[in-house]
Amino acid sequence: MKKLSESKAYGGIQGVYSHWSEATNCEMTFGLFMPEEAKYNSVPVLWYLSGLTCTHDNAMTKSGAQNWAAEQGIALVFPDTSPRGESIADNDDFDLGQGAGFYVNATQNPWAKHFNMWDYITISLPDLLFNNFSLDKDRQSITGHSMGGHGALTIALTLPNSYRSVSAFAPISNPTESDWGKKQFSTYLGEDKKQWRAHDSSILMREKGFPGPVLIDQGSSDQFWDLLNPEALSDAITYQKQAATFRIHKGYDHSYFFISSFMEEHISFHAEALYR
Amino acid sequence: MKKLSESKAYGGIQGVYSHWSEATNCEMTFGLFMPEEAKYNSVPVLWYLSGLTCTHDNAMTKSGAQNWAAEQGIALVFPDTSPRGESIADNDDFDLGQGAGFYVNATQNPWAKHFNMWDYITISLPDLLFNNFSLDKDRQSITGHSMGGHGALTIALTLPNSYRSVSAFAPISNPTESDWGKKQFSTYLGEDKKQWRAHDSSILMREKGFPGPVLIDQGSSDQFWDLLNPEALSDAITYQKQAATFRIHKGYDHSYFFISSFMEEHISFHAEALYR
Numbered sequence: 037m038k039k040l041s042e043s044k045a046y047g048g049i050q051g052v053y054s055h056w057s058e059a060t061n062c063e064m065t066f067g068l069f070m071p072e073e074a075k076y077n078s079v080p081v082l083w084y085l086s087g088l089t090c091t092h093d094n095a096m097t098k099s100g101a102q103n104w105a106a107e108q109g110i111a112l113v114f115p116d117t118s119p120r121g122e123s124i125a126d127n128d129d130f131d132l133g134q135g136a137g138f139y140v141n142a143t144q145n146p147w148a149k150h151f152n153m154w155d156y157i158t159i160s161l162p163d164l165l166f167n168n169f170s171l172d173k174d175r176q177s178i179t180g181h182s183m184g185g186h187g188a189l190t191i192a193l194t195l196p197n198s199y200r201s202v203s204a205f206a207p208i209s210n211p212t213e214s215d216w217g218k219k220q221f222s223t224y225l226g227e228d229k230k231q232w233r234a235h236d237s238s239i240l241m242r243e244k245g246f247p248g249p250v251l252i253d254q255g256s257s258d259q260f261w262d263l264l265n266p267e268a269l270s271d272a273i274t275y276q277k278q279a280a281t282f283r284i285h286k287g288y289d290h291s292y293f294f295i296s297s298f299m300e301e302h303i304s305f306h307a308e309a310l311y312r
Numbered sequence: 313m314k315k316l317s318e319s320k321a322y323g324g325i326q327g328v329y330s331h332w333s334e335a336t337n338c339e340m341t342f343g344l345f346m347p348e349e350a351k352y353n354s355v356p357v358l359w360y361l362s363g364l365t366c367t368h369d370n371a372m373t374k375s376g377a378q379n380w381a382a383e384q385g386i387a388l389v390f391p392d393t394s395p396r397g398e399s400i401a402d403n404d405d406f407d408l409g410q411g412a413g414f415y416v417n418a419t420q421n422p423w424a425k426h427f428n429m430w431d432y433i434t435i436s437l438p439d440l441l442f443n444n445f446s447l448d449k450d451r452q453s454i455t456g457h458s459m460g461g462h463g464a465l466t467i468a469l470t471l472p473n474s475y476r477s478v479s480a481f482a483p484i485s486n487p488t489e490s491d492w493g494k495k496q497f498s499t500y501l502g503e504d505k506k507q508w509r510a511h512d513s514s515i516l517m518r519e520k521g522f523p524g525p526v527l528i529d530q531g532s533s534d535q536f537w538d539l540l541n542p543e544a545l546s547d548a549i550t551y552q553k554q555a556a557t558f559r560i561h562k563g564y565d566h567s568y569f570f571i572s573s574f575m576e577e578h579i580s581f582h583a584e585a586l587y588r
Contacts, residue, residue: 074416075556097566162587179375211520248484256553256555258560261553264549267547267550267551270546270547270550270558271543271546271550272545273546273548273560274547274558274560275543277532277537277560277562278560279560279561279562280530280559280560281557281558281559282546282557282558282559283556283557283558284550284553284554284556284557286525286553286555308586
């Protein structure tokens with residue numbers, strides 16, 4: 037692991053590090069906020085998965101999350117959204133290839149060698165973090181925005197014992213039925229649509245639900261509403277009788293101004309689960 | 313108007329009064345909580361519409377609402393759920409007739425003479441209240457439980473200029489498709505189902521929405537879930553992109569223990585709209 041930078045922030049440390057990942061077969065960069073409490077005790081962790089085009093940097097600099105995480109004594113992890121590098125497969129479209137890993141393990145060439153963001157988020161990066169930082173593996177929660185909301189929900193729903201709570205800002209909710217999903221799944225996973233279902237949070241929510249609490253925030257003026265398909269997720273939550281809060285905020289769009297407006301409440305929501 | 317009782321409560325007055333109503337052609341009883349502030353200024357009003365079998369008394373004694381209304385300086389109105397009296401039409405079923413007015417104006421005999429709870433809640437009782445108490449007609453909000461949640465939602469959606477915000481606990485959400493609805497609408501309104509649509513909050517929400525904020529709470533262990541049909545309402549809210557919070561609370565049932573557990577948050581929600 038290499039330290040790229042460390043800055044004091046809200047009494048704690050905002051670091052940026054890189055490491056070799058077996059999952060993606062390349063060097064990966066991530067941000068990590070450690071609150072002051074981590075000097076004395078291992079602290080709980082909130083994962084923040086970012087959306088299309090983002091790196092580890094966007095939420096780390098624009099979400100305002102560290103303020104509230106510092107108050108609550110929670111660490112924040114900001115992973116990248118895909119493998120990156122000149123030798124790594126890519127595509128000219130902003131929503132495919134680098135910056136658009138979609139939190140799956142690709143099975144199709146030329147993507148299969150590097151585009152394994154599912155394993156990166158659930159195996160490689162946790163292994164590194166829990167071996168190198170004062171973090172409590174038994175107290176993890178997960179959130180994310182847009183493609184990252186999709187990642188947070190599908191990962192939590194699939195690995196419910198690993199996360200105490202899950203939330204999402206404007207998640208891609210039903211990718212098997214959206215142009216944000218069909219294109220990427222057919223590219224990364226192939227044309228067998230049965231393989232896609234494990235990566236659709238509305239399907240997973242409807243089929244099994246989540247044992248902990250769920251919080252979803254969505255802006256009514258989101259310019260990508262039709263691609264996100266929040267109806268499918270709200271429907272699945274209600275069908276499942278999932279312990280959940282699903283909110284639509286009038287006039288908010290898809291930007292970080294939306295995320296930062298409600299970040300305090302997401303951190304408080306997770307803190308309640310992490311300190312139970 | 314007759315004063316039946318007045319008791320000091322949370323620094324204010326919990327009264328019970330009766331009056332002749334032109335809408336229902338009979339004497340009606342209601343509860344009214346006036347916070348201490350009403351001694352000095354006119355105060356905003358939150359209407360609480362009760363569910364099947366309830367009188368004015370149930371929420372007044374079991375919801376715990378006065379505590380929070382006193383903190384916020386808001387008056388609470390607890391109307392009855394139907395006309396009552398020996399000479400008034402009734403039915404042996406608990407969900408039809410007295411105690412089950414369903415917040416409509418009946419057009420069918422023998423119900424049409426007295427069962428006009430829509431006009432009672434929106435005309436008769438407001439006229440009386442604003443002429444006799446220090447209440448601010450320009451600051452009203454409305455909530456309710458079960459059949460009363462249905463009433464609150466349908467009334468607010470139909471008269472959006474009269475209410476700044478609306479909330480509901482476990483509302484009957486889609487009565488045109490439920491045995492809590494079809495039976496009562498066919499009895500009170502007749503078999504022409506077009507007449508029923510004006511009294512279905514999921515239909516109204518889908519068609520027009522509400523200009524103010526909306527809060528819906530539903531227990532996941534509600535024994536009447538299938539009769540309430542919360543799916544229809546969550547679906548309509550999302551379709552409409554309604555500014556709304558729709559929450560499912562794990563393990564809560566249909567009782568006043570559910571209502572009182574979340575009453576503080578409903579009063580705070582309305583206070584924010586009423587003091588804007």
